[in-house]
Amino acid sequence: MLKLHEKSGDDTVALMADIGRRARAAARPLAIATTAAKNAALLAMADALLAREQDILDANAIDVSNGEESGLSASFMDRLKLNPARIRAMADGIREIAALRDPVGDVIAEWDRPNGLHIERVRTPLGVVGVIYESRPNVTADAGALCLKAGNPVILRGGSDSLNSSAAIHARLVDGLKAAGLPEDAIQLVPTTDRAAVGEMLKGLGGTLDVIIPRGGKSLVGRVQNEARVPVFAHLEGICHLYIDRSADLDMALKIAVNAKMRRTGVCGAAETLLVDRAVVSTHLVPILDALRAAGCEIHADAEVLKVFFDAKPATDADWVTEYLDAIIAVKLVDGIGGAIEHIETFSSHHTEAIIAEDAKAVERFFKEIDSAILLHNASTQFADGGEFGMGAEIGIATGKMHARGPVGVEQLTSFKYRVRGSGQVRP
Amino acid sequence: MLKLHEKSGDDTVALMADIGRRARAAARPLAIATTAAKNAALLAMADALLAREQDILDANAIDVSNGEESGLSASFMDRLKLNPARIRAMADGIREIAALRDPVGDVIAEWDRPNGLHIERVRTPLGVVGVIYESRPNVTADAGALCLKAGNPVILRGGSDSLNSSAAIHARLVDGLKAAGLPEDAIQLVPTTDRAAVGEMLKGLGGTLDVIIPRGGKSLVGRVQNEARVPVFAHLEGICHLYIDRSADLDMALKIAVNAKMRRTGVCGAAETLLVDRAVVSTHLVPILDALRAAGCEIHADAEVLKVFFDAKPATDADWVTEYLDAIIAVKLVDGIGGAIEHIETFSSHHTEAIIAEDAKAVERFFKEIDSAILLHNASTQFADGGEFGMGAEIGIATGKMHARGPVGVEQLTSFKYRVRGSGQVRP
Numbered sequence: 001m002l003k004l005h006e007k008s009g010d011d012t013v014a015l016m017a018d019i020g021r022r023a024r025a026a027a028r029p030l031a032i033a034t035t036a037a038k039n040a041a042l043l044a045m046a047d048a049l050l051a052r053e054q055d056i057l058d059a060n061a062i063d064v065s066n067g068e069e070s071g072l073s074a075s076f077m078d079r080l081k082l083n084p085a086r087i088r089a090m091a092d093g094i095r096e097i098a099a100l101r102d103p104v105g106d107v108i109a110e111w112d113r114p115n116g117l118h119i120e121r122v123r124t125p126l127g128v129v130g131v132i133y134e135s136r137p138n139v140t141a142d143a144g145a146l147c148l149k150a151g152n153p154v155i156l157r158g159g160s161d162s163l164n165s166s167a168a169i170h171a172r173l174v175d176g177l178k179a180a181g182l183p184e185d186a187i188q189l190v191p192t193t194d195r196a197a198v199g200e201m202l203k204g205l206g207g208t209l210d211v212i213i214p215r216g217g218k219s220l221v222g223r224v225q226n227e228a229r230v231p232v233f234a235h236l237e238g239i240c241h242l243y244i245d246r247s248a249d250l251d252m253a254l255k256i257a258v259n260a261k262m263r264r265t266g267v268c269g270a271a272e273t274l275l276v277d278r279a280v281v282s283t284h285l286v287p288i289l290d291a292l293r294a295a296g297c298e299i300h301a302d303a304e305v306l307k308v309f310f311d312a313k314p315a316t317d318a319d320w321v322t323e324y325l326d327a328i329i330a331v332k333l334v335d336g337i338g339g340a341i342e343h344i345e346t347f348s349s350h351h352t353e354a355i356i357a358e359d360a361k362a363v364e365r366f367f368k369e370i371d372s373a374i375l376l377h378n379a380s381t382q383f384a385d386g387g388e389f390g391m392g393a394e395i396g397i398a399t400g401k402m403h404a405r406g407p408v409g410v411e412q413l414t415s416f417k418y419r420v421r422g423s424g425q426v427r428p
Numbered sequence: 429m430l431k432l433h434e435k436s437g438d439d440t441v442a443l444m445a446d447i448g449r450r451a452r453a454a455a456r457p458l459a460i461a462t463t464a465a466k467n468a469a470l471l472a473m474a475d476a477l478l479a480r481e482q483d484i485l486d487a488n489a490i491d492v493s494n495g496e497e498s499g500l501s502a503s504f505m506d507r508l509k510l511n512p513a514r515i516r517a518m519a520d521g522i523r524e525i526a527a528l529r530d531p532v533g534d535v536i537a538e539w540d541r542p543n544g545l546h547i548e549r550v551r552t553p554l555g556v557v558g559v560i561y562e563s564r565p566n567v568t569a570d571a572g573a574l575c576l577k578a579g580n581p582v583i584l585r586g587g588s589d590s591l592n593s594s595a596a597i598h599a600r601l602v603d604g605l606k607a608a609g610l611p612e613d614a615i616q617l618v619p620t621t622d623r624a625a626v627g628e629m630l631k632g633l634g635g636t637l638d639v640i641i642p643r644g645g646k647s648l649v650g651r652v653q654n655e656a657r658v659p660v661f662a663h664l665e666g667i668c669h670l671y672i673d674r675s676a677d678l679d680m681a682l683k684i685a686v687n688a689k690m691r692r693t694g695v696c697g698a699a700e701t702l703l704v705d706r707a708v709v710s711t712h713l714v715p716i717l718d719a720l721r722a723a724g725c726e727i728h729a730d731a732e733v734l735k736v737f738f739d740a741k742p743a744t745d746a747d748w749v750t751e752y753l754d755a756i757i758a759v760k761l762v763d764g765i766g767g768a769i770e771h772i773e774t775f776s777s778h779h780t781e782a783i784i785a786e787d788a789k790a791v792e793r794f795f796k797e798i799d800s801a802i803l804l805h806n807a808s809t810q811f812a813d814g815g816e817f818g819m820g821a822e823i824g825i826a827t828g829k830m831h832a833r834g835p836v837g838v839e840q841l842t843s844f845k846y847r848v849r850g851s852g853q854v855r856p
Binding site for chain 2: 034
C-alpha cells in the first residue's frame with residue numbers, strides 16, 4: 001500500500017540526513033507562524049483524520065494482519081488496532097491541543113534595570129524534536145500535534161509493526177499543514193523500518209535534533225537514554241511510593257492506597273511500594289492490606305509485615321526496585337517519616353511519591369527532602385499526569401532534572417530568549 | 429608544595445569515579461542545607477581567602493615560575509598571575525554570592541485544580557555540576573561559590589598550569605564548608621594534571637554529572653560540546669551583530685556602535701559584524717565607520733561598503749563567521765530589516781544581537797524572527813552579562829536552548845519539582 005524506503009545502511013544515513021535538513025529548514029517558518037495558522041492546521045488535521053477514516057482503517061488492517069502472522073502478543077495487538085472510536089479520540093485530542101494557549105511569545109518574566117533597560121524573558125520554540133515510539137499509531141497524531149502547537153518541527157519514528165497505520169495518519173497531518181500554509185516538513189514520519197534510522201536519530205542527525213522523546217517500554221527508553229547524544233525527555237520507570245505516616249487518617253489512607261495501586265496498574269504513576277509507619281502497624285497496616293487484597297492486589301511483604309499479615313508473599317530485595325505495572329504491591333514497615341525518606345531516596349526512580357499524613361511537619365520533611373519530580377500529600381499517585389495537572393495534553397513524564405521535569409506538555413516543549421529594550425544605553 | 433595525584437590511566441579512572449561518588453553523596457545534605465548554613469560557608473570562605481592570602485600567593489608563584497619556564501604566552505600569564513587585589517576581588521565576589529537570594533525552595537508557579545488539589549512548582553538544586561576551565565585560578569572560587577549557593581555539589585577541573593593556585597584557593601573553600609558544617613565534598617578539585625580526568629568527566633562519571641560547564645577558549649568549549657555525554661551550558665563563540673536600521677537615530681547609532689565593538693573587544697558580547705541598512709548608506713555609514721576607526725577599530729568591508737568607504741580591508745566570506753575578539757569589525761550593507769534578519773539567521777552564533785531603530789515595526793520583526801539568546805533594541809551588545817541583567821554573578825552565557833539560555837546565574841543552576849497538596853483526592 002505504501003511506498004516505503006526499503007533499503008538500508010548508507011541509504012538510511014542519507015535519508016535521515018535529508019529528513020534532518022528538511023526539519024531544520026521548517027524550524028524558522030514554524031517559529032514565526034501565527035497562532036491562528038497553527039490552530040487552523042490542527043483543526044484541519046482533525047477533520048482530515050475523520051474524513052479519511054476508512055483509509056486509516058484499511059492501512060491499519062494491513063498492520064494488524066501482518067502482526068497476527070508474526071504472532072505479536074495480545075497486548076501488543078490491542079495497542080496496534082484502530083477502530084472508528086480510536087480515530088475519533090485522536091481527532092478530539094488534536095482539537096484539544098488547538099484549544100490550548102499558544103505558549104510561543106509569552107512573556108514569562110520581565111524587569112527593569114537601574115539604567116532604564118527593560119528586560120523580558122519570552123518563550124520560543126525549543127527546536128527540532130525527535131519522537132521514537134513503539135506500535136501505538138495514535139502517538140503519531142498526539143506527538144505531531146503537540147510539537148506543532150509549540151512551534152517545533154518533529155521527526156516521528158514509529159514502530160515498524162505500525163508503519164502503515166502511522167503513515168496513513170501522518171498523511172492527514174500533512175493535509176492539515178498544507179491547508180494552513182505551513183511547511184509540510186514540520187511533521188515528518190521516518191518512512192523506513194530500517195533500525196539504522198533510530199541510530200541516526202540517537203546521534204542527533206548532525207546537530208539537527210534538539211531533544212529526543214522516547215515513548216514506549218523500558219527497553220526502548222533505556223536504549224535511548226544510554227545511547228542518545230542529545231537531551232532526552234523521559235522516565236525509565238515509575239517506582240512510585242505511598243507512605244502512610246503515623247498521623248494518617250485511616251479511611252483516607254485506605255481509599256488512596258487502593259486508588260494509587262489499583263485504579264490502573266499499568267500507568268507510570270501507579271504505586272509500586274507501600275511504606276507504613278511502624279508506629280501504626282497495629283491500627284493501619286492490616287486494614288489497608290485487606291482493602292488492597294479485596295481489590296485484587298497481590299502483596300509482597302517484608303519480614304515484619306509478614307508477622308502480622310500472614311497471607312502474603314515474602315518480599316525479596318528485587319521487590320524494592322521493581323516496577324510491577326500489575327496488581328502487585330511491595331509492603332514494608334519504616335521508622336516514621338525519616339525511615340520513609342531514607343527508603344524512597346534509596347530505591348525510588350524519582351517519578352512520583354505520596355504521603356498520607358495529618359502532621360504538617362512530616363509533610364514538610366517529605367516535600368523538602370525527597371527529590372522526585374512529583375510529590376503529593378493526601379492524594380493518589382495516579383494524579384501524576386499532565387492532564388490532571390491542568391497542562392492539557394502531555395507527551396510523557398520526565399524524571400530528568402534538565403529543562404522539563406514531571407509532565408511534558410506544550411510549555412515544556414518551549415525554550416526562551418531575552419528581549420532588552422533600551423533608549424541608547426551603552427555599557428560604561 | 430602539593431601532594432598531587434601523579435599517576436595516570438586506570439588510576440585516574442578510579443580517582444574520578446571516587447570523586448563522582450563523593451559528589452553524589454554530598455548532594456542530599458547540600459540540597460536540604462539551610463540558606464543560613466550556605467551563606468555562613470560562603471562568608472567563611474571569603475574570610476579564609478583573605479586570611480591565607482600569602483599561602484595563595486606562594487602557590488601561585490610556583491605556577492607562575494613554571495609557566496615562565498614553559499614559555500606560556502603573555503596573555504596566559506596575565507590570567508594566571510594573582511596579587512592581593514585579585515584575591516580581594518575573589519573574596520568580594522563570594523560575598524556578593526552570599527548576598528544573593530537563595531533560589532532553592534522558591535515557589536515559581538502555583539495553581540488550584542477543580543478537584544481541590546493545590547499544585548506548586550518549587551525550585552530544587554540541579555544536581556552535580558562539573559566545571560572544566562583553563563588557567564584562571566579565580567574560576568575556582570567563583571564557580572565553587574555559585575554552585576554551593578544553588579545547592580549543587582561541584583567538581584572543578586582547572587587548567588594544569590594553575591593547579592597549585594587552584595588547590596590553594598580550593599583549600600580555603602573547604603575551610604568555609606567545614607566552618608558551616610557542610611560536607612567537604614560539596615566542592616571538589618580534581619587533584620591531577622592527567623588529561624584522562626577530563627575524558628572521564630565528559631563521560632559523566634557513571635551517571636553522576638548532571639551538567640558540565642566549560643569556561644575557556646573556543647577549543648576547550650568545542651571539545652566539551654562535541655564529546656560530552658551529559659548536558660553542557662556554554663557558548664562556543666559570540667558572533668554578535670549590530671544592525672543599523674533606516675529609522676536609526678544617527679547619534680545613538682554612533683555611540684552604540686563604538687561601545688558595542690570597542691568598550692572591551694575580548695568579551696563574548698562584543699559586536700563582530702555591523703549591518704547597515706542600504707537605505708541610509710549616504711547618511712549613516714561613513715560617520716559610523718569614521719567613529720569606529722577613530723576609536724582604533726580596523727574595518728573589513730564588503731564590496732558595496734568599499735565603494736563609499738575606501739580606506740578599509742575587503743571582507744572575505746570568513747569575516748562573517750569570525751569572532752575577532754579584537755579591534756576589528758566586519759561591515760556589510762543589507763536590504764532593511766529583512767536583509768538584516770536573513771544575514772543574522774545565516775551567520776550568527778545565536779548569542780547576542782542588537783538593532784538601532786526608531787521604527788517599532790522593524791524592532792518587533794527583529795525581536796520575533798531572530799532566534800538568539802539575547803536581543804537588544806537601542807542598547808549596546810556589551811550588556812550581554814548576568815550582572816548587567818541583574819542576576820548577580822554568572823558562571824557564563826549559554827547559547828543552547830535546553831534549560832539555561834543566556835546568562836547562567838544561580839537560578840539557572842536549579843531544577844524544580846512539583847508539590848501537590850490534597851485532602852484525600854483519588855483519581856476517578
